[in-house]
Amino acid sequence: MPTTLLQANQLSHRFGQFQALEPLDLTLNSGEITILEGHNGSGKSTLLLCLSGLLRPSSGEILIEGKDYFTDEISARRALAIAPDVPRFYIELTAWEHLMFIASAHNALDGFEPRAEKLLRDFGLWEARDLYPHLFSRGMSLKLGLLMALIRPFKVLLLDEPTSALDPASTQLLVERLIHLRQNGASILFTSHDPDLKTNIGDHVFQMNSGKLTKV
């Protein structure tokens, strides 16, 4: 029986006079993958940022396991993980140290080294673990952003165009990882322009158009 992990009620966002998100309702359940599609500038990233708490909504509420995000922020942040489409990293920390920092901040240092090694090897970043991320290509940066979400425990995973700069092998690996996470009860929401993903792994597909959300 799936349980509701994230619920957005009448969520909206404005940038000054521009209505980026019309009031919308969205529910993410455990063990489900939800795909958000839409053209550039339709409001997909804004919705993801609002759901993750990185951007404060102009109105509406976000409930994480039934509790309001902004009244119980610490629990909400523990439950939510996000990987943005253009992640920014510290110039003074290496890829390995970024993972260590995130794991430490989430109190997940037990068994960190083998977990980090497996993730880095799987995604082809093991050889680059001691490099500083500003030397990474766009695809490598995106992968490190993904790994920073995957290295820590979470219940809801939000990914902004995770396959936009990945090679086919890495995309396949990510898909397998997402399916595995779904089987373990996580709820995943990601934006994508890839039609194959929609048909292969999407349990629900939503379309964003000028800030309006409709179910496909």
Place this chain on the structure above:
Amino acid sequence: MNFAHPVWVIFSRRTFSTLAYWLSSLGYNLRDKSASNLWYLVYFVVFWLLWVVAVFALLGSGLAPLLRTFSNGSPTETIIEILLYGLGMWWVYWMVNAGKRSPFVFPEEDAYLLCQTPVSRSAVALAWFAQSWFANAIPLAAVTGVLSFALVESSITGPIILPTILVYIRHSLLAVLLVLPLQMTLQASAWTIGAWRLQYKRPPIWFVLIPLPLTIWIIADRVLNLTFNLPMGSLLPFIHWPLKIAFVRNTSIEWFGLFFYSIVVLSLSLWLLARTAKKMSLSRAAQETTTYAAIQTARMLNQFELADTIAARQRFIASPPSHLLIRSAAINILIGKDLQQILRSFTPLRIINWLLLIPLTVSIFIPGNYAIQGFSTLFWVVTFSGLATRRLRSDLARWWIIRSTPMRIERILFGELALSCLFAVLVGWVGLFFLFWLPWDFRIICFLCLPFITASVALSAANDIFRRSKARTLMSPSIGEENVPSVNLWGIIGGFVSAAIPLISISWSIMNPGQVMWQYFALPISISLAAINAQTAINSYEHIE
């Protein structure tokens, strides 16, 4: 001249915009084509010419007695030696630089556009040389002008009247007109070496060794006082001779003769530069200089942090995992991360900023004059606010990381500000310990208040940054911290008020012996202000939109 030539188009536009920028900073709008602006131009030129003469005269009159004192009877020789050393060292610096990195600096847009086109390399070389020369010529002309004024001042007696002023101007102009072609020729020779290297040729070993004997000689002769009886002029005769004519003129014919000669030599050196540049690789020049150009542009736009970040990105390549992060995890992971970042990004310039804080922190407690103490406090607040929030701004620029961590805001603020506050407090405590002439009870109150005053200033600065931060801007792609606001006027005012209230209370009590009880109010006041600032900063962070 072909005015549609792409190099000319770029050169003229850049020169125009640079000129417009500097003229606007002096008060003239080059883009305003109205008739009234033309009249204003006349006033503008006259005003600045008079200003230049007045400032040169002022500096020259200040310099003249120094010249008479330190020149062993010959101010002219001293001036020639100053310029000889200056130009000689500057030339060696340019030669060494041109041997290592292209003197032709291309920003990224030129690297992708101009450097990939088959435009004349000679035209590019001359245009880029002219731009660079102009930037170097202005300070040199100013220095030569001031030295000429000082020289005339040291030889003229009696009151300054109009004909005397004309003598000052005439001497100054004649010297500048000889020194500038000389400097241009020297620079052209260094750029020729640079252009030659950009033909994928390795500079010969003797070229690399040119500065070595010169440097050894200068250190031995001038620093260690080992006299070889070899005047500097004999080492660099091609610089010494024109300088001598510029400042020791016997006849007009001699001056004109040298001026003509300088122009001929300059023309030859420019021709040699253009010829050598014919086959140079612009792609290689761009490859060597795009990052340097980005750093220069950032500095010119007052974006020193961004310039530091770009430079740091060049330095940081790989590093073994840090144990500091693991060790600090139990206390506060942000402190461990910040410490790691500080250690890795350490530069001498940063330590100078922190060293500046030592006298400032001590000076805010020294009573005696409210105006001086107020000024010291303001200066301390401005300096400390920027230093204290450096790491905070770095974390805000990685908003998606910091905002996703399950840490309470109080813990985040502590992690961000604790290190800098701790340093300022320790420095202040050490300083207070050595203020022996102040009574002990006064010093103990200052000891107790300092942590709260420091925290107040840092929190006020943090609050100002949070208040003006926008989440969407923080999430936008950037190189450094340019999308994070820096401490502004309100942050400084808040910090100043928070520091000044307890400080006034302490100073009042020591300057009015009958009012001792005021110093006991300082501690509760500073604690209350720190608590208010902390709460305000927390609210502002929670409401970043």
